[in-house]
Amino acid sequence: MLQEPSQYAGFWIRTGACIIDSFILLIIMLFLLFWFYQGDWDLILDTGRSEQLSVLWFDVTINYILPFILTLLVWHIWSASPGKILLGLKIVDATTGDKIKPLQSLIRYLGYFPSSLVFGLGLIWVAFDQKKQGWHDKMANTVVIKSNE
Template sequence: MDYVGFWPRVGATLIDTLLLLIFIIPMLIAIYGESYFLTDSFFRGPAHFMISCVMPPLIQLAFWIALSTTPGKMAIGAIIVDAKTGGKPSASQCVKRCLNAYLSALPFYLGFLWVARDPRKQGWHDKIAGTAVIRRKTTAVPAALQ
């Protein structure tokens, strides 16, 4: 398996974050108005919590379960696989991976930084869930089409 390293995964995360913001910011403005960005309050209401805290991981989880990837990972040609078989991860592995991403983030993002030093490029959330992020296999282009 061709494991995807730290920096490409950072790039994929940035792409995913920007795409989510394209949907989240207009929704928050529609509900709270432009004054939403002028307050220092951490919690601005139940809609803020649902849109900013609940919706993003659920969308990410839906992509992982349905496609084994996210738009950001698609852009870098990566997929999430079962670390043992290289096949599609189970829904339960995806849920474990999602929940344990918070564990990876807690101690100064050490669980994510672990990807940079791990031989199989797994973060703590990958190790706990039994998943890995690899390059998507490309099909060879016949010589006649090149």
């Protein structure tokens, strides 16, 4: 059981963790895109286009499948994303305080989509909720807490 509400992570620290995570993922994606497309960076940065043909399977893999797999993997291994780890946060089951299960990770990840749809209201909800849960947390029955580890 979770001990006290004061250990829930609030909106701003979670936003900071998200920014860190986005930066790390951006570096990984840029490295893979540079490796695969090899060149045209001046043209790509100036116009957003390349002389090389885009490869749909690779673009889908890098932009959608890779973030999905990496996110679920790090949540499963460390109960947190790299940004949350750096800021001393952890994702746990809201009822028991235990490590989240794979199904909870999947529901939580997919819950980001409806949470983001209406002006990000489901994400902003963290700032006003008693347990600091976003809609994705409520769907998966998870909370983000300040870790003692």
